[in-house]
Amino acid sequence: MKTYYNPEDLKKFGNIGEFEPNLAKKFFDYYGEVFKEGALTAREKSLIALAVAHAVQCPYCIDAYTVDTMEKGCDEQQVMEAVHVAAAIKGGALLVHSVQMMNKFKELSM
Template structure:
């Protein structure tokens, strides 16, 4: 059964089938070995530094590796990076996170994103007050 992906920014409908990677059904290129190699070749020192930084960030410390991957899953959903969602969901599972924990992390991300919009509504309310000549000070 096909899964319908949301319309892309250019308005075209995107369709995918079950089992395909999330980034394969979005307007993003696949992470081919050639592209990964090219990215590394263009700036090898920076790539190596980033990879070392990433390895350190996700190493066990005050937070265990599973918790760090669950945080990454949530953040990936807020930043809406399909590569990050794919990779960190798999890593969280490999590190022992349950499907339920991963889904709860996603719901935390959803609440935080919605909460941010709600919290910023005071900017809109202040703008409306200013437009209507009202002040709460």
């Protein structure tokens, strides 16, 4: 192993069943159901997946869902707006913790 992440490994995702087939099958069945057209379109789900991929900083997911959103007709502006949604939530999640910091700061201050 030369690197922790190898783009070729993305194609081997399905191989996780090699060590535990039953759970892998359940996962992939669930995965397939989740991404089907439903109350949300497949395109909307793909954009959500792309945003989450950035939030969890998964290079495999970013690779896969960049291609997937392109193949669902999204353009540069749309995919970047989705990433900004993830960034706003990540940033907001951090900043809202500053209320805790402020509470503690005030608690210990005269």
